[in-house]
Amino acid sequence: MKAIVYHGKEDMRVESVPDPGLQSSTDVLLRVERTAICGSDLHLWHLDSPLGTDGFVVGHEFLGTVEDVGHGVATIAKGDRVLVSCTIGCGRCASCRRGVYSGCSTASQGGTVTNVFGFSPVYNGGQAEAVRVPFADVNCFKVPEALSDDQCLFLTDILPTGFMGTELAEVGAGDRVVVFGCGPVGTFAQRCAQVRGAAQVIAVDPDAGRLARAAARGCEPIDPSREDVVARVLELTGGAGVDAAIEAVGRAELVAQAAMVTRAGGRVAVIGVILAPIEVPWPIFFNKNLSVRTGLVNPQVYIPHLLPLIESGRLDPTEIISHRLPLADGRRAYEMFAAHRDNVLKVVLTP
Amino acid sequence: MKAIVYHGKEDMRVESVPDPGLQSSTDVLLRVERTAICGSDLHLWHLDSPLGTDGFVVGHEFLGTVEDVGHGVATIAKGDRVLVSCTIGCGRCASCRRGVYSGCSTASQGGTVTNVFGFSPVYNGGQAEAVRVPFADVNCFKVPEALSDDQCLFLTDILPTGFMGTELAEVGAGDRVVVFGCGPVGTFAQRCAQVRGAAQVIAVDPDAGRLARAAARGCEPIDPSREDVVARVLELTGGAGVDAAIEAVGRAELVAQAAMVTRAGGRVAVIGVILAPIEVPWPIFFNKNLSVRTGLVNPQVYIPHLLPLIESGRLDPTEIISHRLPLADGRRAYEMFAAHRDNVLKVVLTP
Amino acid sequence: MKAIVYHGKEDMRVESVPDPGLQSSTDVLLRVERTAICGSDLHLWHLDSPLGTDGFVVGHEFLGTVEDVGHGVATIAKGDRVLVSCTIGCGRCASCRRGVYSGCSTASQGGTVTNVFGFSPVYNGGQAEAVRVPFADVNCFKVPEALSDDQCLFLTDILPTGFMGTELAEVGAGDRVVVFGCGPVGTFAQRCAQVRGAAQVIAVDPDAGRLARAAARGCEPIDPSREDVVARVLELTGGAGVDAAIEAVGRAELVAQAAMVTRAGGRVAVIGVILAPIEVPWPIFFNKNLSVRTGLVNPQVYIPHLLPLIESGRLDPTEIISHRLPLADGRRAYEMFAAHRDNVLKVVLTP
């Protein structure tokens, strides 16, 4: 089959690879119909050296039709249209029972592999014509008949990630919220904050186009290249600061800014990916009694909340799709996405 | 001054009564500018005998301008435009410190009086030209300059009551919710459920006009005089039942219906006022692991969440105002409200 | 094999019945080594007519050794010593994913059977030499090597039920708590309240022996046949009332008493089983802003919290065992337990 394969820094190639097959009785085999490139795929793109290995299929946002089913799978049948959680849980270990599938000791093989699709040969990704999905009863979710592929695709990762931001920041009715970043994840964090009853959502991004879209969806925009973010957030909140801040970019200095604009007793969530140690202005967190939370998303936990919101029309995740390309153009798609060319926001690939 | 005075069953009279004055250093005196009649005032209207006393001023939804200030008041000044919580707390006792102002042992004088305005001579009500407000630092909230009296009036009781319904029923993002009743409180419960991210709000009321308004605000309407409520709610939720049910009428059989339409592990809130023992179908609650909560509203707790939502335009409480009358027509207003005449939903009185 | 079989009111018989076998790939077959009679078994004992059927094996508190394993079971192996949750969940449906296994739509067959062992022929019980356990990955829990059968047996139902009482009543550090009932479930509710940091646990029971044991474990005893419970609880709490009340008997009037002794804003949990509609003094719940919760226990949720407490010695569930009998004496055991003879508190049966 055709698939996008990782070969090291800035080297993703569309190649022919062997078709995947079932490896365990709890697997299903999925014929991929839609897949997307995620900001976290770019972390891989930018990684200087391979992860000790290469040659694996990338991609962790995908949905399609079930083609083959292990005999130990109870709830998913051949022919089902399903979306798949990017994070893989077994559903049985202590961590999965707590709802922390990302900490699954079974799927992570005791911590020796990353239990997310598309980051190692153990779990080849879904930027491909087909993909093996382990623990299918846990990680597959049926797509409702009334919904399109595009409406459900982002339930695999970034819509739950945006929602997780509002969960970790405990966004509630009447809250004032700031979201750093108006990319795909920031967009969804802003939408979810609105859905949960935020009275005010402030959006920060230096990209004029993204910021304009944030304003169009009801956010108060701040361009950090033109305004002092801290001063402006305080001004917009009557000096009080926000109740909750969500970092959706992945930069250490924004974690510090988030703390600076949050009121005493407020909450900071970091859903941008930061892969290195960072310096934190601890006295701000201490003097203001802040909580800070971060983590990998567990779509399994949030999908039951998000799917009804899509069904009822309160959320329309397709708003972020800026480009559609065939899977065969995967390399070009990565290059465009990495370079932020053509006002790219989100690229959907079709095998 | 002129005031509406309780003289027993179905006997509210607009009369001249002595002007109130400060009684304690923590009091303020308020010149009333807007007041409204509440469904719970009708409980008084229908009461067969007086409460062991009569001759007191009724009304617990009011706002106005501060005219005199006790020397122990720190945060409210003469000339402030304030709205007043219907429930009176001292802010210091154990119950107030927990946020349960309705259980205030100081204001309730150890349980010997009702610490709500307008139910006894101890706390004469606000359907009057002026009213004494005790513990003003705790119970007065400044009206933002940008907001009108009408926008803020219902923060005194029924908007927080509707919000309390969604709090007690723990309405969250993606939830399916049913609200029994489309009167003023039910309307606000529906709006608050939507603000908090409910994916579906089902509204039940036999009044065609009220039901049509609920449908217009995005609820799915059920007329219990024409449909089997339980069957219809199950149908609308794909057989699953709702996550949360809010009773906003005050009838025992609706508490039972609420339990019948709620899924296992769901939540039932009863914000309608029920003044007598009721029979409860306990096995339903037991078999479905339900929680049930009820209580008097504590606007002090909810106003900080609701005011920003009004300021941002996400809630417009004026939608329920159906009639405006001078205070002098108070008796007629009560009669109309008690008789459900003229499609009355909410009557605002102006002294 | 030998088993205790239900034949109608007050008619439990030890009989030979066919050996159970695996019916589904997710089943295991358990050789029972310890089983106990529960207060809820007595509801069956007292039921006037059979449940539309008879001839099934009773009992839902049991543990033993796995003898046969379906090929779809991932985490339980032949020879494992396991305890089994009394409530049966599939682990996959919407209700199980929420942790409400008692509402499992799969195991309850859409509500047509009770998904608890020993209440119908669909799930024959464990007062037998062997038992089929469905969805073994979800409902079996391995017994740690360091623990005895007796230490783990009550994790199947009543220790989690007692703990659930403290969960539903939100017992926290410094709380004042009353527990109605000093039987097995009441005992565990008291112990769990202490473990969670209650400052005061008041125990109510007319049985002098049970009350003395409650006093010995640090509770303040009230004998309702000799004292006015409401007055005495208020006295013991300095007039304040308790923060949390737990009904562990199953009588409507105790639900009312629980409300009467609870402070404004407090929590009432009902873990005693009440099988009929009850009259509730609603105005007390309303005036005091109480929450009331009840339900079937989901041991799957609480075992991860309770097992470490047994392992560390903070809880010793064996304290309630008053009698040990062979399974062959099952009928006599039921008669003794139903008649409250011989100071019986809990009977353990050994096949």
Next chain:
Amino acid sequence: MKAIVYHGKEDMRVESVPDPGLQSSTDVLLRVERTAICGSDLHLWHLDSPLGTDGFVVGHEFLGTVEDVGHGVATIAKGDRVLVSCTIGCGRCASCRRGVYSGCSTASQGGTVTNVFGFSPVYNGGQAEAVRVPFADVNCFKVPEALSDDQCLFLTDILPTGFMGTELAEVGAGDRVVVFGCGPVGTFAQRCAQVRGAAQVIAVDPDAGRLARAAARGCEPIDPSREDVVARVLELTGGAGVDAAIEAVGRAELVAQAAMVTRAGGRVAVIGVILAPIEVPWPIFFNKNLSVRTGLVNPQVYIPHLLPLIESGRLDPTEIISHRLPLADGRRAYEMFAAHRDNVLKVVLTP
């Protein structure tokens, strides 16, 4: 009167200063009967330069008898024996209403002063014969007659701080917990974790004496100078890591260690004081979905939970008192405490 006065680094002097008096109608004047030196006083001791000012009285842990009362004080009377919260709140501002007294905009004068006793001339401290207490209704708590000064003294700061650690780390029944530090605050964090039902409390400290006391109170001790802390915690928890980690020392590397030993989805609380930016190993927090919380203590919130636990004997805060000295020996007390001489754990001073 005599008081301990700050004059710069390592320069605390017992001096005669003018008697304090009431400044506002909400003040009381307290005759101090017991006061203690806190670890955070040592931060002041070690500060290189004065805080832009000097000559103020230090100390924020004290109790005594009320000698004079402002006419705006409602609940405290002359002659009352009261303990005083170290953090000063007005009880009225938005932050105080949320329970975040440490963020009080009134008492902190909009952020221009520290609203803790003994850190500036605005709020002279209580290591003195007398002290002015602002907003007495909010910050004074009556000492129950049955309790001694020593039992209540630490409710002013460090017992609530230890409890806050267990709150921020959400310690619950059955949890495995590690506490870094066995000083006064660590001791109380350990005790509170036990009270809240921790199944296992691991204590880390290089001081052999402190560690032995931790072991005597039921903790599992780790000496970081002799053992690899991370490896040992994992070993003690069967490889699982702890559910909750509490840093009670105030060192950046312990924050990192706390993250390393905590399970996926666990909670880290930092109650040790860290006054500079720190480097944080962010990927550990991200990969394990950790929450981190810190902050100044708000005793007002925790005292209602802690006082009943002292009254019932479940907590005995006097266990940490190692030395008692007259106030006149204050300088010697500071020197001893700063040098960790004489196995000092906590010094109580008597004016």
